[in-house]
């Protein structure tokens with residue numbers, strides 16, 4: 001059986017891992033961040049920068065690659081206060097887009113989440129599984145975005161090709 | 166399949182979790198416990214036919230540690246039984 005989907009492997013995406021309370025992280029870098037998401041496993045966005053609330057006192061900042069150096073300079077990971085942690089993790093993740101009419105069917109093969117819009121709304125983002133691997137899952141235009149540890153990138157590309165062949 | 170309630174994420178598939186083992190008895194006072202009680206504390210793992218308290222780690226999720234009661238007869242996640250743990 002084949003699916004009407006498009007699989008795209010993204011190039012590098014800028015991602016920063018932020019740990020600490022919203023107050024503490026906000027005190028360090030409030031002006032460049034979108035408003036802190038309040039509901040667990042959701043994201044907010046401002047000027048192409050998305051702030052994802054992916055664990056207790058744990059956030060991911062996601063932006064296009066060309067914003068990476070500007071964000072790094074502004075976040076100053078090596079100078080941040082001791083009660084927070086900021087780490088550039090862009091090169092640890094490989095992103096895939098699964099889009100098209102059958103995107104949800106392909107996601108159902110790979111991921112145990114209920115991805116219906118009533119349960120997984122447009123602003124949802126969460127760590128879950130993708131072909132058994134820890135993965136960051138969210139929605140994108142026309143489908144879903146998944147990020148896995150970069151060393152599994154080729155393997156996941158192969159899994160997706162087989163699942164949709 | 167079990168759906169395990171994570172305090173951060175809500176109910177999630179058991180495959181996202183790593184089993185952290187049953188919750189053992191509280192550590193007795195080594196100066197007050199008999200040898201038999203101490204050996205029991207160190208070596209006997211709870212293994213009841215019925216509700217058992219367990220820890221699970223939401224490893225492929227938010228990273229939270231979760232403590233639940235699971236009925237070993239039905240696999241259902243149940244409320245904590247009444248009375249002392």
Ligand SMILES: [Zn+2]
Nearest residue numbers: 171174223227
């Ligand atoms: Zn969780």
